[in-house]
Amino acid sequence: MPLSTRDVVGVLADNLRLRGSVLPISSRRATRWARDLSLPRGGETVLYTGTMYQLIPYIERLVRLEELLGDSRLARLSGLARRANRLVNAVAVVARPRPAEREEYDRVPANVARLLQLAGVEFGYLYEDDLYAGALAYDLGADEAVAAHARRIAGVFRAHGVREAITIDPHTTNMLRSVFPRLVEGYDVRVRSYLEVLADSSLPVRRKVGRGVVIHDSCVYARAEHVIEAPRHLLEAAGLDVGEPERSRAATWCCGGPAESLYPSKALAVASKRVEQLGEVAADCVTMCPICLVNLRKAANGRMSFRDISEYLLEASLGSDEARGPSPAPGTAPAAAPLARTW
Amino acid sequence: MTSGVLDPGLSDKLRQLGAFDAERCMSCGICTAICPMGISTLPRRVMRLAALGLEDEVRAQREAIFSCLLCRACEVSCPAGVHIADNVRLLRSWLLRGEL
Numbered sequence: 001m002p003l004s005t006r007d008v009v010g011v012l013a014d015n016l017r018l019r020g021s022v023l024p025i026s027s028r029r030a031t032r033w034a035r036d037l038s039l040p041r042g043g044e045t046v047l048y049t050g051t052m053y054q055l056i057p058y059i060e061r062l063v064r065l066e067e068l069l070g071d072s073r074l075a076r077l078s079g080l081a082r083r084a085n086r087l088v089n090a091v092a093v094v095a096r097p098r099p100a101e102r103e104e105y106d107r108v109p110a111n112v113a114r115l116l117q118l119a120g121v122e123f124g125y126l127y128e129d130d131l132y133a134g135a136l137a138y139d140l141g142a143d144e145a146v147a148a149h150a151r152r153i154a155g156v157f158r159a160h161g162v163r164e165a166i167t168i169d170p171h172t173t174n175m176l177r178s179v180f181p182r183l184v185e186g187y188d189v190r191v192r193s194y195l196e197v198l199a200d201s202s203l204p205v206r207r208k209v210g211r212g213v214v215i216h217d218s219c220v221y222a223r224a225e226h227v228i229e230a231p232r233h234l235l236e237a238a239g240l241d242v243g244e245p246e247r248s249r250a251a252t253w254c255c256g257g258p259a260e261s262l263y264p265s266k267a268l269a270v271a272s273k274r275v276e277q278l279g280e281v282a283a284d285c286v287t288m289c290p291i292c293l294v295n296l297r298k299a300a301n302g303r304m305s306f307r308d309i310s311e312y313l314l315e316a317s318l319g320s321d322e323a324r325g326p327s328p329a330p331g332t333a334p335a336a337a338p339l340a341r342t343w
Numbered sequence: 344m345t346s347g348v349l350d351p352g353l354s355d356k357l358r359q360l361g362a363f364d365a366e367r368c369m370s371c372g373i374c375t376a377i378c379p380m381g382i383s384t385l386p387r388r389v390m391r392l393a394a395l396g397l398e399d400e401v402r403a404q405r406e407a408i409f410s411c412l413l414c415r416a417c418e419v420s421c422p423a424g425v426h427i428a429d430n431v432r433l434l435r436s437w438l439l440r441g442e443l
Contacts (some may be wrong), residue, residue: 002406005405005406005409005439006439006442006443009439009442009443010442010443013443138432139413139432140409140435140439141432141433141434141435141436141437141438141439142436142439142443143360143436144443145443219412219413219414219415219416223414223415223416223418223419224415250419251416251419252416253379253416254379254412254414254416256379256412258412258413258414259380259410259411259412262409262410263406263409263410266380266410270379270380270412273379
C-alpha cells in the first residue's frame with residue numbers, strides 16, 4: 001500500500017514553508033562542495049545549484065525507507081509522522097547517507113564551477129542563500145507553499161543584486177526560468193543552464209575523451225526548456241562518440257524519477273524500460289539531471305555505467321581523470337587523442 | 344461511465360488555479376498510447392472527466408493523477424496542443440485543496 005499522497009505532499013510542503021526545502025539539509029552540507037573553491041559571495045551573475053545534486057543521497061535514503069514503510073502497517077501512521085515532522089526535521093533524523101555517497105554527488109556542482117572558470121565565465125555563489133527551487137512541491141500541486149517560496153528566492157536575488165543565474169540541473173532551470181515569472185510579479189532574472197553557457201563559450205579541450213556513450217535527455221531539459229543541442233555540441237567537442245537511443249531529444253523517455261516520491265515501484269518500472277533502450281546503444285550513459293542519474297543507476301543495478309555530463313566535460317577540459325567518479329565503467333575502453341582545441 | 348455529479352463549474356475552478364485547457368482535447372488517445380506509465384485512464388480519460396466536470400469520477404482517479412510523471416511525452420504528440428502536464432498538475436492542486 002503506497003503512503004498517503006496527502007501526508008507525503010504535506011510533509012514536503014511543510015518542509016518548504018518551515019525550513020526552505022522539501023528535504024532540509026544543513027547549509028554546511030549543502031555548501032560543502034564549494035569550500036575549497038574560494039568562490040566570491042553573490043554578484044550580478046551567480047552559479048545557482050538549487051541544492052539538487054547535494055540532496056540526492058538524502059532522497060535515496062528516504063525512498064528506501066518509503067519502500068519499506070509502504071509495505072508495512074506503519075504506513076497508516078503517516079499522518080502522525082507529518083505532525084511530528086512539523087516539530088522535528090525528520091530528514092536529519094532518518095536520512096544519513098555515508099560520506100562517500102555525499103561526496104559523489106557534491107562533485108557535480110564543483111565540476112560545473114571549474115568548467116565555468118576554465119571557460120572564463122565570471123560568477124559568484126550565494127552559499128547559504130542558494131536555496132532549493134521547489135520543483136517537487138510544485139509538480140505535486142503544493143501551490144501556495146511554492147508561491148511563497150518563489151517570492152522568498154526572488155527576494156534573495158534582489159538582496160544580492162543578482163541579474164543572471166546559471167543553473168546546473170533541469171528542474172532548477174525550469175523553476176527559475178519558466179515557473180517563477182508566473183508566480184512572482186516583476187521577476188526578471190536571466191536564467192541559463194551551464195550547458196547553454198558553456199556551449200556559447202570557449203571552453204578549452206586539452207584531451208579528447210575518445211569514448212562511445214549513449215545520451216539520455218532529461219524530459220525537462222528537452223521538452224520544457226529546449227536544451228537539446230548544447231549537451232551534444234559539448235560532448236562531441238570533448239571527443240565523445242554520442243549515440244542516440246530509441247527515444248531521444250524531444251521524444252526522450254522518462255527516467256521514472258518524478259513518480260518516486262509517491263510510487264517507487266512504478267518509477268522503477270519506467271526506469272527499467274529506459275535502461276533497456278539505452279543499453280542497446282552503449283554500456284556507458286551520460287546524464288544531465290540528478291534525478292535521472294540516480295533512478296537509472298538504481299534500475300540498471302550495475303549492468304550499465306551512468307555518469308553526469310560534467311564529469312566527461314571536465315575530464316576533457318583538464319586533460320586528466322580528476323573529475324571522474326568511483327562508479328564502474330563497464331563500457332568501451334578509452335582511446336584518448338592528445339589534441340587540444342576549443343569550442 | 345458510472346454515476347457522478349456533473350459540475351459544469353469544475354473547469355472554472357481549475358482555471359482559477361491556472362491555465363486549464365483540457366476542453367481542447369479531441370479524445371484521439373495518442374497521449375494514452377505514448378504514456379510511459381501504461382495506466383489506461385492516463386491521461387486521455389482523466390482529461391475528459393475533468394472537462395466534463397465529473398468531479399467524483401476525477402477524485403476516483405487520484406492515484407492515476409498523482410502517478411503522472413509530468414514528462415510531457417504526451418504533449419509533444421498532442422494534435423490539439425493541450426497542455427496536458429500543466430492540467431494534471433492543476434488537478435493535483437485541486438485535489439489537495441484543504442488537505443495541506
